[in-house]
Amino acid sequence: MSTAIQMTALAERVRKRLGVAEGELRTLPGGHSGLTYSIDAGGARYVVKAVPPGQRPVGRNDVLRQARVLAALAGSPVPVPGVVAVDDEEPGWFAMEFASGEAVEPVLDEPGISVMTARARMTAIAHVLRRLHATDTRAPGLDAPDPLDVAGELERWSRTMRAVPEELRPEAGELMARLADEVPDGLPPVxxxxxxxxxxxxxxxxxxxxxxxxxxxxxxDPRIDLGWFLLFADHHNFPQLGRAVPGLPTEAELLDAYRDGGPALPAMDWFRALGRMKMAAIMGHNLRRHREGKHHDPDQERLPPTIAAMIRTARDILG
Known part of the structure; x- marks a missing residue:
């Protein structure tokens, strides 16, 4: 079945569930999980995420799993788009409100907002992250998975890193060994x-x-999210990719905003280093796939300095 016919069939299902007669699906750029579309219907705009036809709804293609967490967070202190329709008939899909706003990563994206605005946003979302971590994981309909333990998280990303050719991950072996030798005790799962x-x-x-x-x-462990979030505060972590933005909050300032007067979090340096190791593993994986011809993307050739910087700074953080 051609892509056009598949989109037409999906559009018919979406219109029927939304109770409207008109509206066509348009591919929405930027979506990396399943298929992502926008549709104007009944005087409103929606985002539709669907399982690709012929593929199993697992991993990033399990869009209905995303619908569950969005529905569980509806009305909570964590702002999320409202889910308006869910259809688990294969291929499954769900529709949510088209949320207004822009998503700009200050150290990676082209300038589009002032430093003052970027600083305010970063501080504000540190508070959002804290509220997310305060969410009851027993929320009705969430069907939360078993918690990840810290050692398991490290091993999962170490496997990804070990699959990257050694020449693309300088001194990563030493970093993984250091992290494995110093795994901290876990905090209550969130x-x-x-x-x-x-x-x-x-x-x-x-x-x-x-x-x-x-x-x-x-x-x-909440520090898994935190270590990743803090990584994006410093352009020095992204040679040839990032740009200097004087005036952005530091990692320490963002961590203070997250804590909001609460107690200090133990072993944060370990999780900051873990975040850098994860980024190096992801970039190394993407670069390897490009060089093997599995996903042609010449921009991946810009990654080696950043991969090396991630590994180097992670080792420096660990002392």
Whole structure:
């Protein structure tokens, strides 16, 4: 079945569930999980996420899993798009409100907002992350998975790193060994976004309007999310990719904003180093796939300096 016919069939299902007669699906750029579309119907605009036809609804293609966490967070202090329709008939899909706002990662994206606005947004979403981590993981309908333990999280990303050719991950072996030797005790598990950063939070002005891209949410130690979030505060972590933005909050300032007067979090340096190791593993994986011809993307050739910087700074953090 051609892509056009598949889109037409999906559009018919969406219109029927929304109770409207008109509206066509348009591919929405930026979506990396399943298929992502927008549709104008009944005087409103929606985002539709669907399982690709012929593929199993697992991993990033399990869009109905995203619908569960969004529905569980509806009306909570964590801003998310409202889910308006769910259809588990194969291929499954769900529709949610089209949230207003823009998602700009200050150190990686082209300038589009002032430093003052970027600073306010980063501080504001640190508070959002704290509220997310305060969410009851027993919320009705969430069907939360078993918690990730810290050692298991390290082993999962170490496997990804070990699959990257050694020449693309200088001194990563030593870093993984250091992390494995110093695994900290875990904190009580919380709801995790998995890729929490300003690039995944829509904002209107300085106000966060919606946390998006929930394809890898899980339950685990809150410092896993925190270590990843803090990584994006410093352009020095992204040679040839990032840009200097004087005036942005430091990692320490963002951590203080997250704590909001609460007690210090133990072993945060270990989780900051883990975040850098994860980023190096992801980039090394993507670069390897490009060089093997599995996913042609010449921009991946810009990654080696950043991979090396991630590994180097992670080792420096660990002392």
């Amino acid at each position: 709801l995790l976004h998995g890729d929490f950063r300003l690039g995944n939070v829509l904002c209107v002005g300085a106000r966060p309007s919606a946390v998006v891209d929930w394809e890898i949410w899980s339950v685990g």
